[in-house]
Amino acid sequence: MALMNGEQYRESLKKMRPNMYKWGELIADVTTHPATRLHVQSVADSYDAAFDPERAPLFTTKSPLSGETAHRWNTLMNSMEAVLGNSKMKRAQYQRTGTCQGATCAGWTGINVLWAVTYEMDKELGTNYHERVKNYFKHVEDNALALAGAITDAKGNRALKPSEQPNKDSNLHVKEIRPDGIVIRGYKAQICGVAACHEIIAMAGSGYGEADKDFCLAVAVPRDVAGLTIVETRRPSDARDEEEGWDAPKAGNITQAFLFFDDVFVPNDRVFLCGEFKYTGKAIGYFTAIYRAAIGACVAGQGDIMCGAAINMARANGLSQKAFQDKLNQMAINNEITYSVGLGAMLAGKGHASGLWIPDMLLAHVNKTQVAKLPYETKVICQDISGGVAETGCFPSYQDCQSPLYGAEVLKALAAGADGETRARAARLVEWLTVGGGIPGCMHGGGSPDGARMVVRAMEPWEKFAKEAKRIAGITAELADPAPAKK
């Protein structure tokens, strides 16, 4: 079964052990609980896409490992076209739901990255990790699994390394190495899409040195593995996402969770890195290269919906989109920049000896800096076009609209270029996209823009530029960098 439809997918989730919580209570069934059902629904939609002739080319591809058609998120990204496919699928997913979809994203990237890193490890260390990854990848494809990716640790004090933290659990770590596997322990934070996944790829959250060896790991665990407790996080207006009525759209939503690994055992065939610290930097490097090349497509897809939402609001207000065309253009330009910078990173990338296509790291990180900037401008323009009713969703609630006493009057007061409910729905979408539950967290999601700037700093050939400029200026004297000025 390389392909599964949405219904089969839901059924597969229902069979899992409940180990997720929100609002202090257990989530008995992720497919129906208000906090998780919309994310499951949007992932199910991606599964169904495999059987939709129009969408199948985006959502499936021929697996390089099996030669079979597989869900795209179950395959190795072994070419420029494959990483481009990642971008195109993500933009399409955002266009379907208006927001982010975790369970077909970071875990997939993670297992791809491990494909390459274990290849290097085996070559250099004589380990057999790559074989494990290959077998696991086959398992994923055969069972059409949705994978979450757990990279970010809770971290603790940002000025201290993992091994210096007062609470070792602040970062996920290897607690014990047994002959048949390892025991891991600690916190992962803000992990996207766990509610809708089957399994979790957990990896070290940064590149570490020998002192932090215990924190160097990469494993795959079932979401409902023994010892793992998952607590869902809040999000802006999340209470509203869980309400009935149309005060929030219902096409999908995000989930993000804190993961508490309480001495979780991982058998050896699911351990892909354990203590080999010098490969953690590579893993993060490859991960961010792929992830940040593609994330521009995510925010572009949401930006597309913001364009549409703004157009609808203009019309619902009684105005033509023409009055706002310059602003819409600017929104579209922002969208296409992040999309295209990502594509540029792919074209400037290169193939890894293991077969993985790795986008250019410098350009991928440049993209991250824009993903942390342009969507915010786009949101502001979206609010500018939409008017005060959408800016902060400043009108009575769905419940008020149902009031027998005054509900009809509220809807009449909301009517403009469209009936009151239509305009209200249009406004709630803008609110949700810009200051509500639809915000994907593209600033720090997948790493902070400051981190990306540090990569830019490290990768640009500054001395070469200085030298070329000296030659052009006709300078023959030395011009070495002096010590920083004393304060």
Place this chain on the structure above:
Amino acid sequence: MALMNGEQYRESLKKMRPNMYKWGELIADVTTHPATRLHVQSVADSYDAAFDPERAPLFTTKSPLSGETAHRWNTLMNSMEAVLGNSKMKRAQYQRTGTCQGATCAGWTGINVLWAVTYEMDKELGTNYHERVKNYFKHVEDNALALAGAITDAKGNRALKPSEQPNKDSNLHVKEIRPDGIVIRGYKAQICGVAACHEIIAMAGSGYGEADKDFCLAVAVPRDVAGLTIVETRRPSDARDEEEGWDAPKAGNITQAFLFFDDVFVPNDRVFLCGEFKYTGKAIGYFTAIYRAAIGACVAGQGDIMCGAAINMARANGLSQKAFQDKLNQMAINNEITYSVGLGAMLAGKGHASGLWIPDMLLAHVNKTQVAKLPYETKVICQDISGGVAETGCFPSYQDCQSPLYGAEVLKALAAGADGETRARAARLVEWLTVGGGIPGCMHGGGSPDGARMVVRAMEPWEKFAKEAKRIAGITAELADPAPAKK
């Protein structure tokens, strides 16, 4: 009683007839209902300020009408210093609560504007409106009233004038003129601070011509006047503002309401404009000049808190503010720009024959364009500094933190440069300020930036600039503006 303290103020509100609703239900007591109590609390704090030696100079002033010390929002703004006092008080109010305070804002501006407009009307028309305003002003000061200002109509279709709307109620209008007063009817929308006010100044929402004469009015009505129904609006994460616990700060919040005037009778001494259409443009002009000169101080005050919130988050993450000083500087510069452009408008303003000081209209509207821009940049920087935990408030809820099962672990996972609860509170404030209930709605609140740009367009002396440039370029030929190019 020209001065009242917070406790007296609360008591005065309790005596009023309940006519406000939210979530489909009546709000029995605005001083205790979760949806309104925080706004009342922040207004009460401003009343108390009159008795705090440190804050009294900002929150009170000598009334030009009575010569007595009065709450600043009960006085005529008769000098550059008086409008400056408005700005300074608003920045201080934002610094107290992190957000907007409606009941000491637009109504006060409104009655000031009517002071000048009725002066002109009486001069030119022989009416006695100015006397009515004077008496009403005295009533306000004597009773230390909080005034909401209802300017924005529900409007209906934005492409049609009030008189062309299918539903005449889309805009508040005079339904009947009686010997002893008038009957008004229709909707006002997104009216700030009604929950915490005693009375409402309702004015025409735009400048109108004769065809829209019925919509030309200015009146004062008690908040609980017969025939008035008030429905509170939603806001981002408003459910959370009403919860217990620390998932939202509790220092204050905003309320905004839809007002349904169902044949409300207003006696003549509270009618300040009725049908004199040519004065509605002036009223809106003076109103926006004062309002938009001061609004830069509002967003600066919130920006100050964003600076503080970002510093706290940096520290709670374990990092020094020094690492982010350039970003903090940029936030501060944004704050000071909107503050200072407003002050510039005041300095470039002039005294009206009636005594009112009216800031320069061009510069006030320029300020509005920045108020609709710079605070958004400030928010993005605030999120950038604060990290992922604050960006979308992406961590478990207050309730989860109380869970006997896993609450302690959640708080341990949140600990970093500070204990878990401290860091959580710091993060929730950032979330609230940037994507939550603290958003003041400075884009469209008090009118849209596009409206402000139209004023800029109308007021800049383009032909003078073109002529000066011709002279400098040494051009002697005619250079008239051609007809727009055919498409």
Place this chain on the structure above:
Amino acid sequence: MALMNGEQYRESLKKMRPNMYKWGELIADVTTHPATRLHVQSVADSYDAAFDPERAPLFTTKSPLSGETAHRWNTLMNSMEAVLGNSKMKRAQYQRTGTCQGATCAGWTGINVLWAVTYEMDKELGTNYHERVKNYFKHVEDNALALAGAITDAKGNRALKPSEQPNKDSNLHVKEIRPDGIVIRGYKAQICGVAACHEIIAMAGSGYGEADKDFCLAVAVPRDVAGLTIVETRRPSDARDEEEGWDAPKAGNITQAFLFFDDVFVPNDRVFLCGEFKYTGKAIGYFTAIYRAAIGACVAGQGDIMCGAAINMARANGLSQKAFQDKLNQMAINNEITYSVGLGAMLAGKGHASGLWIPDMLLAHVNKTQVAKLPYETKVICQDISGGVAETGCFPSYQDCQSPLYGAEVLKALAAGADGETRARAARLVEWLTVGGGIPGCMHGGGSPDGARMVVRAMEPWEKFAKEAKRIAGITAELADPAPAKK
């Protein structure tokens, strides 16, 4: 002779008929005249690159037509890699000279575009233009020619079409069709690199309809063809570029010219389009797609030099680049964005039936909007880092530095972290790059950003976005675009 070195290239130029003017005088020898020699020098450097093992891979490629190694600008861009090669070569050229190089740019793009357009024409019209292009391409490669591209017409009144202009010469047009060729007449303006080219590809400057049929043409003419007069234009600080001394760098410069075609005869084998109006839109479309995908690399290359120039200035001032690292990062990010958006356009492009690879038009035009924006920000940062001495080059001239009376004192006054002359040269480079002769004219060069925005407007699927947003918002009512609001 598919490859020619710089010396051979210069010799080939010297043999041509002098028909260029500047300052009212004839330029006898473009290789030595102060106004043109630097551009010739930079093109010669590109010719020499074919024989430099390190640079040859960028500056040469295997010609798809002959199978031989050829100068890259003599070859068909028949793959994604080939258009990428265009970008890489241009970035390298800018890094060599700090500025633009016309004679290996637009003409090359032009003949590539004609390759595709004539392929379509022959298919649909039964003409034999494609064969002519093929033969001409062979001639270009065999003789290693430098081609200028003349697209922009003098235009005349921007509100009128070519056929409506009072002076028909405002746009280059076909004056007469003879059995053996055509006679063309009119003005081309701002044509880059003519001074250093052998031949000129002249094409219609826009897409035209039947009324403007006479203006629909594409031809190749020798630069010194009978009837063609060329007048070089001024540029910022161009007098300084022509001076002795180091008040301007001497690594290269730009030339741009007005071309006056006074009944120039073009034999049939050099006529590639003549009156087939419906193909002019395609030609411009393909041209801008290739040109605007690559232009991001041009400005990135100049931006690289601005980074280097700023670093040198910091050091010459006595300061470490570390003090300015955030600003340098921002410069680099700007550079990489335009570079990468262009690459993205290439990856999203597709192959034309004729073999030409055509970048995605939407993304290429998005790139143009950024090329008209980001380099300006980069310049401002470059000036910010460099200090007042570089901002406007505000220090005495080279001649003053030679004064026996006070020259030594001037140089002593200029000394800081480096000797006076070194600092002066470093400052002059910044001045030249940001407000002097090095400005490449990336705002309107190759078409205006407003034109690019019109393409964005035309190509984004706005209705699709609106529809998706409606579905997500749960709106079922119609929401068609109303007529624009009456003013």
Place this chain on the structure above:
Amino acid sequence: MALMNGEQYRESLKKMRPNMYKWGELIADVTTHPATRLHVQSVADSYDAAFDPERAPLFTTKSPLSGETAHRWNTLMNSMEAVLGNSKMKRAQYQRTGTCQGATCAGWTGINVLWAVTYEMDKELGTNYHERVKNYFKHVEDNALALAGAITDAKGNRALKPSEQPNKDSNLHVKEIRPDGIVIRGYKAQICGVAACHEIIAMAGSGYGEADKDFCLAVAVPRDVAGLTIVETRRPSDARDEEEGWDAPKAGNITQAFLFFDDVFVPNDRVFLCGEFKYTGKAIGYFTAIYRAAIGACVAGQGDIMCGAAINMARANGLSQKAFQDKLNQMAINNEITYSVGLGAMLAGKGHASGLWIPDMLLAHVNKTQVAKLPYETKVICQDISGGVAETGCFPSYQDCQSPLYGAEVLKALAAGADGETRARAARLVEWLTVGGGIPGCMHGGGSPDGARMVVRAMEPWEKFAKEAKRIAGITAELADPAPAKK
């Protein structure tokens, strides 16, 4: 003679000793030499304004010292209205000439600042400097003098203090103290308007401590004082400013000079500070407060001309300004922001015990950061509107337009919505304003934006903001700033 007209002013300059140089040669008469005459002309225009009823209110004022009407730049700025008058006059001056006017600017500010600083010195030290300033101020007013202000030193290595420089002359210093006066020596750099001034106010370029005592001075010297050599600097396209013809506008220009003080004797009555190091910081503080509050008016005035120039270009191209109204609006908004932030600084300022009105330092420095940013955006928009012909002035020279051979054709090629010469002149103005001789150097002129940012950093009450935010967030724990993270 408190007032002088332009003709009298020119005569007074002619009488001075020639001690200025450019291009290695002596400038015999500043009123006629091509390098200086335009600046003299624009200052003369300001003198004439005193006799023009329309402009006199801006260019003259009642002197607080004498009670007589005086040229504004000869008076004490003793009120908010007086500093506002400074701004208004500067905006008007820029509107007259399109650029900066040095000889009525920094020297005037300097003597005002010394008025306050010497007041404090005399109070605290028992010196009699204030009396000297008072007498000198009388001399200035009585003789209607134009004063340049020499603040910026050549500085030398930016990482070293003046006393640490290898060449002590890098900063102007006191070489010898004699009974009757002092001998000063060293370099001042980039001093504006010297060519058109009568006298020079020279002050220490920064605030210094005791180690740099020798560099602490403030004096007034005649421009042609014995021992002073002045070398004019280059500027973008300065050669063109000196040419005949219309390739540069002729309404005014800037001069900036290097000043070489070679043991210049200053008699005691012209010495206002000598070694009192602790007052240099105050002097610079007051200077920048006044200067940076007003500089926003300067760039606004130039921005006004850019608006006009862009409108003229649109028309000369055949297009209506309406097509560009949004862009023009943005230009105007930029202009009004810097103008209004400056006014805000004035309103937030306060009176000094000596009578001087000192704008708020924080807001004045905030203004500087915008003056270093917004005019650059304005220029880019100006070029965007104007088209390629203006962007880099890319068309043949004035001389080419005179060619009997082809000049008429060039002008015909330039014709569009206006005749060729008109369009050429319009384009040259845009070029001059944006990348030519009209650039005022507002980035580093009067100090760098980084310096302004340091003041912002120093003056914002960060800890107060953090504390207020803590209170609002309900945080009770300590949150002190940790040590910066180790790298």
